[in-house]
Amino acid sequence: MSADTKPAGRTILASTIAKEFVDEITAQLTELKFKPKLVGFLANDDPAAQMYANWTGKTCEGLGFEYELIQVDKNDLESSLIKANKDDNVNGIMVYFPVFGDNQDQYLQQLISTEKDVEGLNFMYYHNLYHNVRFLDAPYNEQKCILPCTPLAMVKILEYLGVYNKILHYGNRLYGKKIMVVNRSEIVGRPLAALLANDGATVYSVDINNIQQYSRGDDLLEKRHKAVQLDSTHTVESLAPTCDVIITGVPSDSYKFPIEYITNGSVVINFSSSKNFPDEVKQKAGLYVPSIGKVTIAMLLRNLLRLIKNKNHRISKGEQQA
């Protein structure tokens, strides 16, 4: 194989990145005196959701967690979630969305107790993410906020890949980096753009309507990123070549990111379950991560352990006060 055809870059698999987190989770689990229990609710008959549910189950049990999949009619999901919120044997709760596929899903999302919300989907957790609030119990700072799984997984991946520069001060380690995020959902794309901006990056957040630029704002009081909409002279074509990192999450098999706009040597990551880049991207990307699911599920279980730690802090604080 000649030097011309063999790409200089590397493809990094999610399993490789997940390994250190899996080891950390296993170590923490052996210190616990019980088997944490995660309950997953499936209320649609989408075979893909069923497959994902089974896969979460296998991963959980393989690592030593207890996992229960509860299949319910969507009209009974609210009552089932309330029961699980109250059940002391349940440590973590997740729902395989979409259920109704409309705003009723947001209602259900808010219904999961913040004490069991492994995916970090509650308004409070997103609010704290957007405002760089890291702890639930200031000024004690013993109970850490849960971060939504996928944005958190992306941060961990960027750390692994060396995009976060450890020589820079904590909270500033993306300073100078330009990152394009093609997806602006409330679950992943927007919180991810805010997280990266809060760490110092300039983020181009692309959705079907427009491109927004996220940067660390000057609203120091609110510790909040700044978002401005760019005018139509700014396009993927004009911005992508300036970016150090391209992240996509377009849930469509027909969408492909135009790789001619990617600068050679860039970091390229796809978090969609669809393949957003053609194989030729390996000829251009310095580091290419084709999917991130295994890191995301590691973050889910990391969040579960975090919820248990937070609970223990609350209990010991309660005992101190009693």
Place this chain on the structure above:
Amino acid sequence: MSADTKPAGRTILASTIAKEFVDEITAQLTELKFKPKLVGFLANDDPAAQMYANWTGKTCEGLGFEYELIQVDKNDLESSLIKANKDDNVNGIMVYFPVFGDNQDQYLQQLISTEKDVEGLNFMYYHNLYHNVRFLDAPYNEQKCILPCTPLAMVKILEYLGVYNKILHYGNRLYGKKIMVVNRSEIVGRPLAALLANDGATVYSVDINNIQQYSRGDDLLEKRHKAVQLDSTHTVESLAPTCDVIITGVPSDSYKFPIEYITNGSVVINFSSSKNFPDEVKQKAGLYVPSIGKVTIAMLLRNLLRLIKNKNHRISKGEQQA
């Protein structure tokens, strides 16, 4: 005019229904030692929203409230809302949605402090509505829950029209009534169906995809309505003629409810800003309410006064404990 052409039914205007609430609000306002302040945030350039904002302002000021309209760029709305949440001079906050027109609007909706949420849009208020929880501070029961304005307005209208039967026990006053609600939004249609079911009605909740039947559930522990999806043999054509009340909220000028399915003498109410019934409905309806905006705004101001009462209860409780 012959008896054939003159309809036996009556058209009832929202202003007529609103009058007793406006009187009640005025009376309560004179007892207060200050002018309550409502702040409305407008972050889109939709002329209809601007008109609605101006109209709210005029109504507020006409009744003796202070109203401030704050126009902001949508990307600055979050920071502006946080400032208003903290501002002791602001008693109530509302946002003229849509802002982004996607799930980011739900994030913003949750951001308004429950202590200032005049529209009752917070998850907590919807949750309490769905579960028939009337007070925020059980077992003291001094602080009443806010109900979302439009569903609350509809209940008050149905009381005014005599659909609620006062001879029946409280909480059971729609017993035996069948009500069709054409709209299942999370803001109005679904909470309205739940409210009416909780009061004893059988509700057919219609949206573009299907028809659901809401009734008072047997889940007594959760005090929750029961929703089941009806199969496709149940249609508007088959169900509407059995209904005592037809309520529509379809935001489209081209939509008209098929009046041939309305039983003579039924109660017919439209809460959409579009005209969901042709004029001929007056020949069939026993009572017809063509729009409800003036009752809704009365509920908004009633909620504002309720928030102030709740705050006073919290303050006096705090002083007792101090």
